[in-house]
Amino acid sequence: MVVAEMKKLRVATTSLAGCFGCHMSLLDIDERLVPLLELIELDSSPLTDIKHCGPCDIGLVEGGLCNAENVHKLRELRANCKILVAVGACAINGGLPAQRNHLDIRDCLQTVYLTGLGVERGFIPNDPELPLPLKQVHPLHDVVKIDYFLPGCPPSADAIWQFLTDLIAGRTPHLGHGLIHYD
Ligand code: SF4
Numbered sequence: 001m002v003v004a005e006m007k008k009l010r011v012a013t014t015s016l017a018g019c020f021g022c023h024m025s026l027l028d029i030d031e032r033l034v035p036l037l038e039l040i041e042l043d044s045s046p047l048t049d050i051k052h053c054g055p056c057d058i059g060l061v062e063g064g065l066c067n068a069e070n071v072h073k074l075r076e077l078r079a080n081c082k083i084l085v086a087v088g089a090c091a092i093n094g095g096l097p098a099q100r101n102h103l104d105i106r107d108c109l110q111t112v113y114l115t116g117l118g119v120e121r122g123f124i125p126n127d128p129e130l131p132l133p134l135k136q137v138h139p140l141h142d143v144v145k146i147d148y149f150l151p152g153c154p155p156s157a158d159a160i161w162q163f164l165t166d167l168i169a170g171r172t173p174h175l176g177h178g179l180i181h182y183d
Contacts, residue, residue, distance in 0.1 A: 008038075009057040009168055012077055013045040017097045018063025018139060020046070021154045022088040026060070028157035036161075039168050044077075053080045058167060062087050062154075064094040065138040069131035078144040083167065084130040086140045087160075089153040090183070098137040105135050148173060151182050 015023060019069065023046060044053035051061070059081030065071055078084055088094040100108055111122045140146050150163055150173075159179040166173040 006039075008041045010043050010055070011040045011045075011054045011058045012043040012053045012081060013047065013060040014053075014062070014073055014077060015046055016061065016063035016073060016091070016140075017066035018088065018090045018095070020062070022048070022091075024064035025152075025154040025157050026160050029161045030157070032085055032161055036164065040164075053077055055080045057083065058164075060087050061083045061085065061091050061140055064090045064097060064140065065134060065143060066097050067131040067133045071134075071143055074140060074144055083147045083162075084140075085148045085167075086143065086146045087150045088155060089151065091140050092149050092151060093139050094137045095153065098139075101136045105133060109133075151180060153183055156181070167180065 013026070022079065027033070040058075042048045042050075043056050044050045053076050056077075059077040061074065061077060061084065063070070065074065086092050090097060094101065109124050113119065115124045116122075148163075148167075150159065152159060155163075156179065157176055159181075162175055162179055163173045
């Protein structure tokens, strides 16, 4: 008798205003990637280079929201993913990029592109294809409903592994001692 193959869960990942460190931590689960890929298949992700997300079971989002394109991408994932996870400090509270929130965005642009150290004949980029920056950097839950928050900068590979295996097994993720940290 042929046993029907278990249907793999579809997982999308994206990096918004982040540094890819959370994705690197996902890859740091090392040899556990092999059993993981027997349970999931990747949809839209920097790891597959698929640009647009189809219907998915889980969406993992690294990075907060610093421009209009980030908001568009986040909404696309929310519309397509049954479970959406904010992965890492930037997704949860804006992280390092949010340090610009106490500054005026115009002052930031002027300093970086016009008056900063070493800038000569600078200009503020204005190509219409560039996404418009937001006045402030926002965490994901300011814009869409988030189902789970996985803290850390980045969350450790062990934390990501524990979190994903719980989720894939249909359990509420529970990170035991030593797996939750906020730095
Ligand atoms: S939480 Fe830390 S590791 Fe993850 S994207 Fe932000 S800065 Fe990078």
